[in-house]
Amino acid sequence: MSVGTTARRGAGLLGTVARVIGTAIALVLVLHIVLTLLDANPANGLTIFVANLAAQFNLGLDDLFLPDEPKLAVTLNYGVAAAIWFAITAVVVRIVRRLG
Structure with a gap:
């Protein structure tokens, strides 16, 4: 097995771990x-625990x-945070896999 293949496998594994965590x-x-x-x-x-x-x-x-409605506040604020985490995860995974 070549060094390049090992690096690609490592990058793939690291990308998968990052995707799972994000x-x-x-x-x-x-x-x-x-x-x-x-x-x-x-x-x-x-x-x-979840909160x-x-x-x-x-x-x-x-x-x-x-907003005046507490449920709407949770939906908007935590929804934006979730979307940002999905975006960050996608970018990190793409970078890690390209480096590999």
């Missing part, structure tokens, strides 16, 4: 939106939009 982060944000829209019990352990995790990955956008 997608998981975006899915946590989307899950937080869904739980909010469906009026999940805010005292439930899963709801608390805390989403707060860690919202890129500081939890107050980007300030």
Whole structure:
């Protein structure tokens, strides 16, 4: 096996890991939106866990939009953060695979 083949495999693996991590982060944000829209019990352990995790990955956008309706605020703010995470992930994966 040549060095070039090994580098391409490594870049492919690194790209896959980056895609999985970025997608998981975006899915946590989307899950937080869904739980909010469906009026999940805010005292439930899963709801608390997802909300805390989403707060860690919202890129500081939890107050980007300030509509009067709290559900709309969560949908807009966390939705924008999820879209940005998807975009960042796509760019990082493309760069990593090109370098490989």
